[in-house]
Amino acid sequence: MSFFIVPLPHRSLISLSGPDKASFLQGLVTNDVEKISPQRPLYAAFLNPQGKFLNDLFIVETTDGDWLIDCENAEELLKRLNLYKLRSDVTLTNLRGQYAVYAVWGDDIPALEDGAVIDDPRLPELGRRWYVPSDTSIPMPLSPLETYDRHRILLGVGDGSRDVPVQKGIILEHNFDELGAMDWRKGCYIGQELMARTHYRGEIRKRLLPVKIEGPAVSYGAPIFDVEGQEVGEMRTYVDDCGLAMLRLSVFDSEPVELKAGQTILKPWIALKKG
Structure with a gap:
């Protein structure tokens, strides 16, 4: 099929x-x-x-x-x-x-x-x-x-509240701009002030990103750590050997990027593309 x-x-x-x-x-x-x-x-x-x-x-x-x-x-x-x-x-x-x-x-x-x-x-x-x-x-x-x-x-695409915390999530961190959900030239709407400030000041420090999972399954919301033991994100939805994680973009400052959640190794990448 x-x-x-x-x-x-x-x-x-x-x-x-x-x-x-x-x-x-x-x-x-x-x-x-x-x-x-x-x-x-x-x-x-x-x-x-x-x-x-x-x-x-x-x-x-x-x-x-x-x-x-x-x-x-x-x-x-x-x-x-x-x-x-x-x-x-x-x-x-x-x-x-x-x-x-x-x-x-x-x-x-x-x-x-x-x-x-x-x-x-x-x-x-x-x-x-x-x-x-x-x-x-x-x-x-x-x-x-x-x-x-x-x-x-x-x-690298989330699925509504299954990946974005209701009443807490900032949609620019969840790639809504990359997915065509924003119009920066339209008039006022509810919540616009935070969106405009975040967008124009370039304050996005975290993103929802796909990760390859190597090891036992990782529970939703599990904390994710870098090789130095610093917490850099948390797990969201997953299926088998792939999932989505909210991660600090600073994890890409060094290569290779290898993160851990418990005993499980996570390898993130940038996936979104338009057109």
Whole structure:
């Protein structure tokens, strides 16, 4: 099989409609929603007022002009969005249970007969995302979530709150700028002050990076140390012999880079590429 289809049960959809949908969302997310079209989905983040991570979002325009928001924890996100709704003429609808989200990549990907298809706006290597009515069966073999996790980990891509701590994570440390989730020319949005200060002062000292794992499995959140015993990061998601780790960039000041978590050796590298 030259392609992979993976259900993402932790993701679901919210529908956003109404004449004020663009102005409503523009002041809430990190990317410029004016760029959205049926041919151009958008990746963005929703932050708290202190500029820390709450949700990552794929925003998709349907053929009838409504928007779909692909997200985690739809119920919690809806509560937060409704706090900012005020007099905006928009309608927010939780579609959880009505649609399933799939990650799809590889060669000779078959056509989807019922549902919506977008190219993943983060990296071409991530392929596509399918939004399929829940009562529609996929007449093709499905791969487990671990297959998608390994694919994205090797590319250096996190997966929402599975890799970014909610209410604590700084998204620039988690490569959201490299993944096209930021627009530095748009107007104000919640959490913009921290993003702008960090970006323009060049204050990124840590990054989420892929690591090769040599030895026993490393638990999520395990501290990582350099050869001198200094703590330089912590482990995030992993599959078999590869994982993601939040690491100080100073670990690359000397070569070769070899780190440890317990008795396990970790070898990081820079993986992200655009286009």
